[in-house]
Amino acid sequence: MQQGQPAQQHEVIAAHLHGQIHDGTLEPGSLLPSEAELCRQFDSSRGPVRQALATLRSEGLITSGRGRRSRVLDSPGTESFESIISATTWLRQTGLTPGARTQYVTEHSATGEVAEQLELDDGEPIVTIRRVRTANEVPFLIEQQHFRMEAGRHLLDLDTDAHSVHEELKRQGISFHTVSRTLTALTPSEEEARLLESDISEPLLRLSMRCFTSAGVPMEYADYRYRADNVSMGMNSSSCTPSPLWVAVNV
Numbered sequence: 001m002q003q004g005q006p007a008q009q010h011e012v013i014a015a016h017l018h019g020q021i022h023d024g025t026l027e028p029g030s031l032l033p034s035e036a037e038l039c040r041q042f043d044s045s046r047g048p049v050r051q052a053l054a055t056l057r058s059e060g061l062i063t064s065g066r067g068r069r070s071r072v073l074d075s076p077g078t079e080s081f082e083s084i085i086s087a088t089t090w091l092r093q094t095g096l097t098p099g100a101r102t103q104y105v106t107e108h109s110a111t112g113e114v115a116e117q118l119e120l121d122d123g124e125p126i127v128t129i130r131r132v133r134t135a136n137e138v139p140f141l142i143e144q145q146h147f148r149m150e151a152g153r154h155l156l157d158l159d160t161d162a163h164s165v166h167e168e169l170k171r172q173g174i175s176f177h178t179v180s181r182t183l184t185a186l187t188p189s190e191e192e193a194r195l196l197e198s199d200i201s202e203p204l205l206r207l208s209m210r211c212f213t214s215a216g217v218p219m220e221y222a223d224y225r226y227r228a229d230n231v232s233m234g235m236n237s238s239s240c241t242p243s244p245l246w247v248a249v250n251v
Contacts, residue, residue, distance in 0.1 A: 008048070009042065009044055009048040010047075010048040010049070010051035010052045010055070011052075012042065013038060013042055013044065013048060013049060013052035014051075014052040014055045014056060016042075017032065017052065017053075017056055018056070018061075021056075021061055021062075021072055026072050027072065028072050028073060028074035029071060029072060029074070030071065030072045031069045031070075031071055032053070032062060032069055032070045032071070032072065033069075034069055035049050035050065035053075038052075053070060056070075057070070060073060060235060061073060080093065081176075081179075082166070084179055084181075084209075085166055085176055085179060085209075085211055085220075086164055086165070086166040086167070087133050087141065087143060087224075088164040088165075088166070088167070089164070089166070089167075091133075091135050096135040096136050097135065097136050097137070098133070098134070098135065098164075099133065099134035099135070099137060099161075100131045100132070100133055100134070100143075100160060100161050100162075101131060101132040101134065101139070101161065102129070102130070102131045102160045102161050103130040103131060103132065104128075104129075104130050105127070105128075105129050105155065105156060105158070105160055106127070106128055107125055107126070107127050107149075107152070107156060108125070108126065108128065109122070109123045109124065109125060109126070110122065110123070110124050110125070110126045110146070111123070114126065114128075114146045114221055117146075117208075117210055117218060117221040118146060118148055118218050118219075118220075118221050119217075119218050120148070124149075125149050126146050126147060126148060126149060126152060127146070127147045127149065127151075127152025127153065127155055127156060128144065128145065128146050128147075128152075129143075129144070129145045129147075129155060129160055129165060130142070130143070130144045130145075131143045131144075131160060131161075132195050132196070135230075138230070139195065139196050139197055139227075140196065140226060140227050140230040140231065141196075141224055141225065141226050141227070141231075142192055142195055142196065142224070142225040143222065143223075143224055143225075144222065144223045144224075145165065145220060145221075145222045145223075146220065146221045146222070147219065147220050148217075148218075148219050148220075150174075150219070151169055151174050151219050151220065154168060154169060154172045154174070155168060155169070174213075174219065175213070175214075176211040176212065176213060176219065176220070177212055177213055177214040178211075178212045179209055179210065179211050179212070180209070180210045180212075181207055181208065181209045182207070182208045182209075183205060183206070183207050183233075184205075184206050184208075185203050185204070185205060185206065185228070186203065186204050186206050186225075187200075187203060187204070188200055188202070188203070188204045188225070192204065192225060196225075196227050198227050198229075202227070202228065202229065203228050204225045204226060204227065204228060205225070205226040205228050205231060206223065206224070206225050206226075207223075207224040207225075207226070208221075208222070208223055208224075209221070209222045209224065210222075
């Protein structure tokens with residue numbers, strides 16, 4: 001749905017069902033109303049109803065149906081786009097208090113992998129922010145974000161212990177349209193183990209993320225390193241919809 005435009009009927013129906021799933025009105029295993037019931041409830045034809053149900057199936061919230069009424073899946077919940085790109089938003093939405101311990105905010109020259117991921121030439125200026133993120137005052141994530149200068153220049157004077165980086169970028173009129181994420185495991189360095197107050201023998205989960213504008217420009221490249229004992233991830237998939245998850249084996 002575009003900001004400032006009225007919602008289409010299928011979006012209204014999908015939002016209503018989303019709300020009922022997330023507030024527990026429709027519990028895991030519950031049958032959804034039939035297409036006919038939803039048509040009557042929303043004074044709708046079958047087209048918008050089916051489109052709304054297809055949206056929920058693509059998000060892994062309900063079963064595929066196939067001639068039967070769909071059921072609500074036992075879901076860990078879905079991520080909003082804002083919670084994907086912003087750790088602060090993500091923590092707030094999960095009921096935790098976000099915190100940050102900034103290591104540095106610096107302007108410097110892009111090189112190597114960072115330059116490649118931001119599609120810049122070596123030597124072009126960027127802004128990098130490194131923080132230890134906390135949830136309810138417990139350190140669980142080392143966050144390193146690299147920004148092209150057109151975004152990063154707005155962050156050089158920001159109090160990054162107290163304010164959300166992405167909320168500030170949004171306030172400055174910079175928005176993201178798509179993200180690409182890759183998850184791997186690694187052994188922490190002594191410094192990483194110290195910052196996360198963990199044992200050096202405990203692995204970290206590394207999430208690499210690229211954030212793109214609507215024009216396809218990679219504006220941010222981020223490296224998140226989580227304590228593996230503090231985070232879990234999950235998703236539901238439907239047989240009628242391709243999964244957004246990909247898995248590679250490196251041997």
